Amino acid sequence: MSDLFHDEPTQAEALPKTAPLADKLRPARLSEVIGQEHLTGPEGAIGRMVAAGKLSSMILWGPPGTGKTSIARLLADAVNMHYKPISAVFSGVADLKKAFAEAETMARTGKQTLLFVDEIHRFNRAQQDGFLPFVESGLVTLVGATTENPSFELNAALLSRSQVMVLHRLDDAALATLLARAEDIMERPLPVTADAKSALISSADGDGRFLLNQAETLFSITIENPLDPAGMAALLQRRMPVYDKDREGHYNLISALHKSLRGSDPQAALYWMARMLVAGEEPLYVLRRLVRFASEDIGLADPQALVQCLAAKDAYEFLGSPEG
Numbered sequence: 001m002s003d004l005f006h007d008e009p010t011q012a013e014a015l016p017k018t019a020p021l022a023d024k025l026r027p028a029r030l031s032e033v034i035g036q037e038h039l040t041g042p043e044g045a046i047g048r049m050v051a052a053g054k055l056s057s058m059i060l061w062g063p064p065g066t067g068k069t070s071i072a073r074l075l076a077d078a079v080n081m082h083y084k085p086i087s088a089v090f091s092g093v094a095d096l097k098k099a100f101a102e103a104e105t106m107a108r109t110g111k112q113t114l115l116f117v118d119e120i121h122r123f124n125r126a127q128q129d130g131f132l133p134f135v136e137s138g139l140v141t142l143v144g145a146t147t148e149n150p151s152f153e154l155n156a157a158l159l160s161r162s163q164v165m166v167l168h169r170l171d172d173a174a175l176a177t178l179l180a181r182a183e184d185i186m187e188r189p190l191p192v193t194a195d196a197k198s199a200l201i202s203s204a205d206g207d208g209r210f211l212l213n214q215a216e217t218l219f220s221i222t223i224e225n226p227l228d229p230a231g232m233a234a235l236l237q238r239r240m241p242v243y244d245k246d247r248e249g250h251y252n253l254i255s256a257l258h259k260s261l262r263g264s265d266p267q268a269a270l271y272w273m274a275r276m277l278v279a280g281e282e283p284l285y286v287l288r289r290l291v292r293f294a295s296e297d298i299g300l301a302d303p304q305a306l307v308q309c310l311a312a313k314d315a316y317e318f319l320g321s322p323e324g
Contacts, residue, residue, distance in 0.1 A: 035208070061147075084113055093127065
């Protein structure tokens with residue numbers, strides 16, 4: 001039979017068998033992107049741009065594993081633009097010049113370029129300024145991806161020429177959909193019980209890539225009976241908390257601790273404090289913030305709060321970890 005009658009290979013079929021599961025499950029259309037419907041849906045900012053057939057420069061800001069790279073690639077396909085990806089981790093001025101020269105060549109053929117810059121916050125201020133004339137002239141449509149707050153990490157001039165799109169962590173329903181797609185492509189269910197699958201979803205903490213990497217490990221084993229939560233935990237590595245001690249994760253968690261205390265929610269306050277300590281935060285830093293809270297936020301409403309915090313600080317300094 002003629003090749004004309006053969007079906008086009010799917011994205012998963014076109015990839016080598018050794019490709020990671022996360023690559024095999026990369027969406028082929030914007031409508032397949034999971035968990036970001038507030039942006040990619042018909043009423044979302046990106047969905048409206050695609051419907052109009054014209055993109056503006058944008059910054060995709062969100063946690064790891066939420067689909068930033070996939071969205072950028074699919075945007076170029078959706079509006080028939082040349083897709084040029086670079087990484088700020090591995091690229092310098094010479095690479096940027098090559099990218100802009102390539103965009104000029106494509107422009108002469110009548111095709112616009114979508115320049116995707118992964119980890120754009122890694123470029124210094126001078127390098128970020130280098131984008132401005134090319135973005136202003138329309139030679140490239142810039143799509144930057146970052147896990148850091150753009151207001152802190154990107155030049156004001158670059159931000160004024162871009163829209164910031166905030167991607168959300170994937171919720172449990174979105175992660176469950178990802179696992180269902182993984183089971184479909186592997187043509188068998190995960191070798192875990194229902195309780196273990198729920199624990200697996202919870203452990204991902206909204207990171208789709210991490211979840212699929214864990215699922216790939218589970219698919220690679222051969223066992224007679226499905227694993228329960230304890231058996232699965234013994235097999236898989238524990239996810240390390242996302243926490244940058246000198247960057248945004250640090251301030252997000254201490255802010256969450258303060259808000260929980262102000263809301264009189266002791267369970268939430270203990271949770272956020274535990275997350276900081278497990279991630280390696282210095283306990284004396286947490287104690288300093290609690291002393292400040294006892295003084296500034298509680299004050300005369302409970303004068304003993306400050307006494308208790310100072311006593312906890314003294315006890316920790318005297319005993320050290322873990323007894324402190």
